[in-house]
Amino acid sequence: MPLLCLIAIVGAFAGYPNSWVHFPPLALLFPAALGLMAFRAGSAAQAFRWSLLTGTLAHTACLYWVAGPVAQYGGLPWWLALPCPLAVSLVMGSYSAVFGWALHRAARRLSPSLLCLFAGLLWAALEQTGSWLFSGFPWFTLSVSFAPWPLFIQTASMVGAYGLSGLLVILVTSFLLWNTARSSRVIALGLCLLIVGFGAYRMAGFAPSGPEKQIALVQGNIDQSQKWEAAYQLETVRKYLNLSRKALAEGETRHQRRPATDLLIWPETSMPFYFQDAGVFGTQVREFVETTNVPLILGAPAYRETADFEFNFFNRAFLLTPGIDAPQWYDKVHLVPFGEYVPLNDWLPLEKLASGAGDFHPGTRLHPLEARGMRLGLLICYEAIFPELTQKRVSNGADVLVNISNDAWFGRSSAPFQHLAQTRMRAVEQCRWIARSTNTGISAFIDPLGRLVASTPLFSDEVLTWTVKPVHVTTFFHDAYRWLYNGIYAMAGLFLAWVILGPAVRRS
Numbered sequence: 376m377p378l379l380c381l382i383a384i385v386g387a388f389a390g391y392p393n394s395w396v397h398f399p400p401l402a403l404l405f406p407a408a409l410g411l412m413a414f415r416a417g418s419a420a421q422a423f424r425w426s427l428l429t430g431t432l433a434h435t436a437c438l439y440w441v442a443g444p445v446a447q448y449g450g451l452p453w454w455l456a457l458p459c460p461l462a463v464s465l466v467m468g469s470y471s472a473v474f475g476w477a478l479h480r481a482a483r484r485l486s487p488s489l490l491c492l493f494a495g496l497l498w499a500a501l502e503q504t505g506s507w508l509f510s511g512f513p514w515f516t517l518s519v520s521f522a523p524w525p526l527f528i529q530t531a532s533m534v535g536a537y538g539l540s541g542l543l544v545i546l547v548t549s550f551l552l553w554n555t556a557r558s559s560r561v562i563a564l565g566l567c568l569l570i571v572g573f574g575a576y577r578m579a580g581f582a583p584s585g586p587e588k589q590i591a592l593v594q595g596n597i598d599q600s601q602k603w604e605a606a607y608q609l610e611t612v613r614k615y616l617n618l619s620r621k622a623l624a625e626g627e628t629r630h631q632r633r634p635a636t637d638l639l640i641w642p643e644t645s646m647p648f649y650f651q652d653a654g655v656f657g658t659q660v661r662e663f664v665e666t667t668n669v670p671l672i673l674g675a676p677a678y679r680e681t682a683d684f685e686f687n688f689f690n691r692a693f694l695l696t697p698g699i700d701a702p703q704w705y706d707k708v709h710l711v712p713f714g715e716y717v718p719l720n721d722w723l724p725l726e727k728l729a730s731g732a733g734d735f736h737p738g739t740r741l742h743p744l745e746a747r748g749m750r751l752g753l754l755i756c757y758e759a760i761f762p763e764l765t766q767k768r769v770s771n772g773a774d775v776l777v778n779i780s781n782d783a784w785f786g787r788s789s790a791p792f793q794h795l796a797q798t799r800m801r802a803v804e805q806c807r808w809i810a811r812s813t814n815t816g817i818s819a820f821i822d823p824l825g826r827l828v829a830s831t832p833l834f835s836d837e838v839l840t841w842t843v844k845p846v847h848v849t850t851f852f853h854d855a856y857r858w859l860y861n862g863i864y865a866m867a868g869l870f871l872a873w874v875i876l877g878p879a880v881r882r883s
Contacts, residue, residue, distance in 0.1 A: 430471025
């Protein structure tokens, strides 16, 4: 068991995106080790304990970076911050424990083919649960490990990221049972052909049509420890305006038309002040939009006064349109615990990581923002890791997705690479271009096949322009989203009930 635990940890770390070494197939060692533990355990309790330990340590290896922002920006001393990745991973490791326990029970009651199917359904159901339980944190989705290899993730357009994770676990389990029954070998070979064959078919046949729109991303690279200080506000505004002028000049040279750029995008909280108020900084930005005649998306904190003369604060994206005084806007609906609000703040001795405003409130408006013939579905920061949020944007008519983020919190850790990989899965699930503008990187353009067509390095001043095409067709995953989501739970639940209560099935 200890060797399997070590294999799982190494596989998870090296197979999931990180800043040192990444080889996606190694991620499959994680469910493979859990499966072998379940099969070899002497009891369901032993399978549960070893799977809990293994899952917790494997997640900790990938989420080590949590300690950094908690210590640097959350006000905790390092001796309290260092255990935080372990605490988060313990919650996520509990899903591994359920998987190991159930698989041990299932191995005694199900035939090899049904055991493979049950393993995949249970894994997918547990990943879905992780997207909403305790406010949701679906960061460690197995299929995301393959995001840098677009050929292997196209099936997500049919079954979603969680469904693809389930297929990968079915594949792993069938290899574990390779010598047990012929059906396991058939399943393994069939799934390999399905995943690779469908990926090749979709990538070869994809040819989007429609008008071209040029978008420019601006990466300001503003120091997180200084951005909220009033003395740096003017410098921040000037920097973004100068980089934007550079982006527009490059766009004109590239396309030889005026205006060459249809949309400028600045990152989340790029303006570290209340942009909605009248002021000299906001006026400079509005005059820039009018002068250049180019729409601009920017991030800034916002507020609304309530009936009892209190204030609700929001993490907002503004869309400024030339010739229109009132900006369009979108407020972040899924907030980061401890980053944008502190749960149980009367009991926990923690500060909110995001400065400059009180605890944020979630927004309620999900409609797209419209600019130059594009319907833009906004995703602020880690909203891009939730498939259901992207689903809602496209359901409301978004034909281009925009992700603005500030990953400066994470430093030069693996987190920016993991965040980007999650975002690439959303492009495949919904068949939409994603324009991703971040403060310190990684800013990127992601095509509807999840390919990274252009990106920036970390911690540098950058501008990035690319031509995208709004997409209006929807994927099978989008159309069948509710059926797939509920179906995974229903089938996993039926199998689980059989595993607990039903008789053993003859193995064949």
